[in-house]
Amino acid sequence: MSDPSYTPRPDSSPPRTVMVVDDERNIRRALGLILESEGYQMAEAGTAERAAETLARSASPVDLVVLDLMLPKMSGLQWLERLKQDGLYRHIPVIVISGHASSEEAAQAIKLGAVDFFEKPLNRERVLLSVGKALENAGLMRQLASLSAQLDTHQEMIGNTPLMRQLYSNVERVAPTKANVLIMGPSGTGKELVSRAIHRLSTRAGKPFVKVNCAAFPRELIESQLFGHEKGAFTGADKSKRGLFEQAHGATLFLDEIGDMDLAAQAKVLRVLQSGEVNRVGSEHTFHVDVRVLAASNKDLEREVAGGSFREDLFFRLNVFPIHVPVLDERTDDIPLLAEAFMQAFCGDNGFKPKPISVEVCAALQRRKWPGNVRELKNVIERAVILSGEEITIADLPEDPHIDPFEEPAHAATAGPGAASQGGSGKRPTLREFREQAERRHIIDTLVEHEWNVSRTAVALGVERTNLHKKIRTYEIRRGETR
Ligand SMILES: Nc1ncnc2c1ncn2[C@@H]1O[C@H](COP(=O)(O)OP(=O)(O)OP(=O)(O)O)[C@@H](O)[C@H]1O
Ligand SMILES: [Mg+2]
Numbered sequence: 001m002s003d004p005s006y007t008p009r010p011d012s013s014p015p016r017t018v019m020v021v022d023d024e025r026n027i028r029r030a031l032g033l034i035l036e037s038e039g040y041q042m043a044e045a046g047t048a049e050r051a052a053e054t055l056a057r058s059a060s061p062v063d064l065v066v067l068d069l070m071l072p073k074m075s076g077l078q079w080l081e082r083l084k085q086d087g088l089y090r091h092i093p094v095i096v097i098s099g100h101a102s103s104e105e106a107a108q109a110i111k112l113g114a115v116d117f118f119e120k121p122l123n124r125e126r127v128l129l130s131v132g133k134a135l136e137n138a139g140l141m142r143q144l145a146s147l148s149a150q151l152d153t154h155q156e157m158i159g160n161t162p163l164m165r166q167l168y169s170n171v172e173r174v175a176p177t178k179a180n181v182l183i184m185g186p187s188g189t190g191k192e193l194v195s196r197a198i199h200r201l202s203t204r205a206g207k208p209f210v211k212v213n214c215a216a217f218p219r220e221l222i223e224s225q226l227f228g229h230e231k232g233a234f235t236g237a238d239k240s241k242r243g244l245f246e247q248a249h250g251a252t253l254f255l256d257e258i259g260d261m262d263l264a265a266q267a268k269v270l271r272v273l274q275s276g277e278v279n280r281v282g283s284e285h286t287f288h289v290d291v292r293v294l295a296a297s298n299k300d301l302e303r304e305v306a307g308g309s310f311r312e313d314l315f316f317r318l319n320v321f322p323i324h325v326p327v328l329d330e331r332t333d334d335i336p337l338l339a340e341a342f343m344q345a346f347c348g349d350n351g352f353k354p355k356p357i358s359v360e361v362c363a364a365l366q367r368r369k370w371p372g373n374v375r376e377l378k379n380v381i382e383r384a385v386i387l388s389g390e391e392i393t394i395a396d397l398p399e400d401p402h403i404d405p406f407e408e409p410a411h412a413a414t415a416g417p418g419a420a421s422q423g424g425s426g427k428r429p430t431l432r433e434f435r436e437q438a439e440r441r442h443i444i445d446t447l448v449e450h451e452w453n454v455s456r457t458a459v460a461l462g463v464e465r466t467n468l469h470k471k472i473r474t475y476e477i478r479r480g481e482t483r
Pocket of ligand 2: 192
């Protein structure tokens with residue numbers, strides 16, 4: 001190499017793919033010869049429209065684009081602008097070339113995010129220098145993203161109990177591999193957080209993390225979401241569309257709530273996992289994708305397999321590396337840490353001064369049951385921050401909904417103090433007393449009607465359950481009481 005600053009690609013890394021977008025065939029050929037002589041793979045397109053297609057379908061993910069500015073129909077600058085707004089592709093470096101470069105256009109291209117600009121005729125050394133540098137910089141950026149992700153990950157996933165440490169160790173072990181991962185755990189345990197951590201600690205860290213919630217789409221739509229469709233494939237398909245597998249080419253696809261996917265879509269997903277091949281709905285054309293799949297489910301998939309609603313072969317494909325996320329009730333020692341972190345974050349976001357959480361509050365939080373797991377704890381803390389004064393106290397916590405307020409009926413009272421404050425013989429009650437008495441009576445009637453079930457009564461009265469609990473305490477209403 002004549003230029004000492006040019007660093008050749010290390011032999012151990014896979015070949016890099018450069019896409020050349022130019023309407024002149026000769027230029028594409030010339031660039032192809034230069035690039036292939038140095039071990040790069042080349043993809044090509046004659047128009048911006050074709051370039052978008054090639055990007056999505058090239059056999060290996062495109063690492064760099066060399067883009068001519070003078071293109072028929074959509075100009076190179078227009079396409080560049082669009083590319084840099086596309087979350088999936090904006091990380092790909094673009095080098096711009098032009099036959100009749102105006103310095104204005106060059107400046108515009110750099111402003112839009114191009115990393116270099118040069119004029120035709122092409123000079124071999126100049127091309128290789130520019131391509132080498134752009135790829136090297138992109139690699140450094142990716143390393144940087146992955147390093148800062150490593151620093152970040154454990155800050156984001158909070159917990160220091162042995163169960164959590166085991167989880168981190170599994171995440172770190174599986175992340176750099178190509179293995180598919182199945183993440184299981186009840187709702188709110190942090191499955192999505194785990195899958196993002198795996199992506200960020202993987203070699204695909206600088207590439208997109210494409211997420212799809214399989215439960216959010218009706219049966220007919222999920223296949224077109226995942227695999228895309230051709231124009232006219234079904235009524236309403238007035239344009240062809242890239243599927244999420246195509247969009248995640250070279251990157252990570254997170255299939256959330258995979259237990260809710262219907263059997264027909266499961267069969268297609270299995271096929272992609274086995275062969276790497278995708279067909280859009282309504283098309284025979286097959287193309288190859290390189291996608292790492294992470295899947296999550298809050299259902300027990302083994303049971304779904306036994307019950308026939310989940311394919312066994314797909315389960316085995318995904319279950320190469322299962323990760324079980326522990327429920328919060330199994331790691332109550334993490335509760336003070338989590339509560340403190342949620343308080344700090346919420347106060348920070350809302351410009352509040354941090355509000356200390358007392359030892360008693362922590363103990364109360366640890367005594368509770370958390371069927372909604374970390375998500376539920378987060379909600380409770382955020383609510384407490386809003387309700388509290390300078391510090392968070394027990395009174396700022398909602399009633400534990402998993403405790404029945406009528407469980408221990410206090411000394412069989414038949415009439416509460418509400419009855420006693422009737423206003424006395426002949427004495428007219430104040431408006432406020434009257435309102436409270438009426439409210440108390442109405443609450444008792446509704447409770448009786450709903451067999452003293454607080455949740456249903458709250459719904460019937462149109463109030464929050466916690467609000468109803470408060471009134472029950474204030475009015476000292478007791479189970480079995482009649483008005
Ligand atoms: N270990 C953790 N540290 C900090 N925050 C956490 C942790 N686990 C979960 N969270 C927070 O709890 C909430 C729920 O997490 P997440 O969405 O990952 O759960 P999930 O298991 O995917 O739930 P679902 O099954 O309902 O989709 C999020 O706000 C997340 O940031
Ligand atoms: Mg989730």
